[in-house]
Amino acid sequence: AQSVTQLDSQVPVFEEAPVELRCNYSSSVSVYLFWYVQYPNQGLQLLLKYLSGSTLVKGINGFEAEFNKSQTSFHLRKPSVHISDTAEYFCAVITIDNAGNMLTFGGGTRLMVKP
C-alpha cells in the first residue's frame, strides 16, 4: 500500500516571498505524482503532475515541483506567491500498476499568504 505525508499542515508566508510545500510518499511500486489545490468551498484543481521524464515539472499559476526518487519526495515550489494563492494544497499518488484512478492523498497543507 502507498501513503503520502505532507510535513506541514500550515505554511504562513508573506506576499512575494518564495514558498515550498513538502510531500513525501512511500510505495513498494512506482507511482505517478500529483499536486492539487482546493480553494474555499470548491473542488480540487490539478496544479501539475509527474508521469515520467524530466524530474522538474512546471504547472499552472507559476508552480513547479521536483520529483526526487531517492528521497521519495515531490515538493511543490513557487518563487513569489500572491494573496490569491491562499488555499489548501494536496499531494497525491497513484501506483503505476493500478488499472484505474485511485488517488491516495496527503493530509493537505494550508498555505496562508499575508500582505
Add this chain to the structure above:
Amino acid sequence: KAGVTQTPRYLIKTRGQQVTLSCSPISGHRSVSWYQQTPGQGLQFLFEYFSETQRNKGNFPGRFSGRQFSNSRSEMNVSTLELGDSALYLCASSWASTQETQYFGPGTRLLVL
C-alpha cells in the same frame, strides 16, 4: 465544455436515513471516482466506476455503494446514515487511464444530524 457537476450541493439528513448523490462527468469521460473529505480523515477514496463497472474500491463499509449509468453519470448511495458520514463528497471524472487528469466537481456537502 461543461465541468463536472454534482447535485445536490448541500444536504441535511438525520441518522438512519439514506442518501443518494449524483455526479455528471465531463462529456466523453468514462471514469468517475468518488472521494470523501472530512477534517479528521482528509481525502479518502471511495470507489471508481469505468464503463458501468466498479474498477476500484476503497476501504469503506458496505453502507456506501455506487453505480454508473450508460451515459457515464454516476450515483453514490449511503444507507443508514451515521453522524460520522458528515463530509464533503467529491466526484472526479477522467477519460480513462491512470495517466489522465482527474477533474473534480464542487462537491456535495452532507450534514448528518
